[in-house]
Amino acid sequence: MVAEGEVVAVVVVREYDEKKDSSAVEEMENRCEVGPSAKLSLFTDLLGDPICRVRNSPAYLMLVAELVVVGGGEDKERREIVGAIRGCIKTVTCGTKLSRNGSNKPLPVYTKLAYILGLRVSPSHRRMGIGLKLVRQIEEWFGENGAEYSYMATENDNHASVKLFTEKCGYSKFRTPSILVHPVFAHRVRPDPRVAIVRLGAADAEALYRRRFSSTEFFPRDIDAVLGNKLSLGTFLALPRGAAWPAAGGAAAFLASPPESWAVLSAWNCQDVYKLEVRGASRVRRALFKTTRALDRAFPWLHLPSVPQVFRPFGFHFLYGLGGEGPNAVRMMRALCGSAHNLAKDCGCGVVATEVADREPLRLGIPHWESLSCAEDLWCIKRLGEDYSDGSVGDWTKSPPGNSIFVDPREF
Structure with missing residues (x-):
């Protein structure tokens, strides 16, 4: 009472x-x-x-x-x-x-x-x-x-x-890790003539990730469920022009005799889940961004960097599973990001985003704008109980960071 x-x-x-x-x-x-x-x-x-x-x-x-x-x-x-x-x-x-x-x-x-x-x-x-x-x-x-x-x-x-x-x-x-964000321009990004982009089937993509990236920190054991999700937009492989995914043998054959350099990433459709907007920008900055869009529309052949309308709700694509090898892997990653930009443009997205470890060597090939990105996203961890993992690594919370992490798009 x-x-x-x-x-x-x-x-x-x-x-x-x-x-x-x-x-x-x-x-x-x-x-x-x-x-x-x-x-x-x-x-x-x-x-x-x-x-x-x-x-x-x-x-x-x-x-x-x-x-x-x-x-x-x-x-x-x-x-x-x-x-x-x-x-x-x-x-x-x-x-x-x-x-x-x-x-x-x-x-x-x-x-x-x-x-x-x-x-x-x-x-x-x-x-x-x-x-x-x-x-x-x-x-x-x-x-x-x-x-x-x-x-x-x-x-x-x-x-x-x-x-x-x-x-x-x-x-x-x-x-x-760092969240890297790049605006989607009104014009398309020109493809690199030295790089070929191949779209992998879900089975080939899963096999490549399991064989090459399953030891990467935070790699999800159910990667097949991620790649097969309705929000997955596909996995894309960058190869030197003239190279190709093997007709037989799949990922095993590819990794047994890979090209000198290659890179891979997958894309996830976040805009069918939630929206973003940029808050707190001054009137001067809003006017400047509007001017860049007007110039890009008027002179698309100049490929001027423009800022989409980010001061109202907009969608975006998330890139995950980034990796690669070879002396030209950074160039391959840059070409993949350009292709992902064009895919996002066709889908009406405002930005393309990804998250990588602070030591990730391929981050040099990921275009992004500092004003939209987060240089240091902090991850905190806690041990809830005994470690029942198959093959003890001790207390994971005390392990040193590696060069790469696998960011699950389902949690972004």
């Missing part, structure tokens, strides 16, 4: 109900600051479904924090969603071990990894412990489903988020 005139407020964390919570969660998230000024930030969910960014993962959950207020002279209780969090679990590579057959070939060591995505708390209800409550409850679900580690990503200068996870939740700073 609530005494007359008394007001009782309780925050309840529960599972997201798609039928009744969708619009309330979207409204709450639109009130949140989702990134630094003039950077790319989450704007709205195109499908009207706030859980769709993790729906493609093998196991996922979304929780909401609901403020329940009773009393204050009103007969019925009042409810308001003031926070939300998403989480998913998958199996990924966390290290390597040597083969026992004497080949000295490194074999992937897998672990069950949980990922926290999209922690949001309404600005009017922060510093009330709601974020901490959401994190602890989703970690409980992670543990119940066998996850051995949990990690999250945030901007390095998001001090509130970093403090919450590192000081209150027991996470440690782990990796600092």
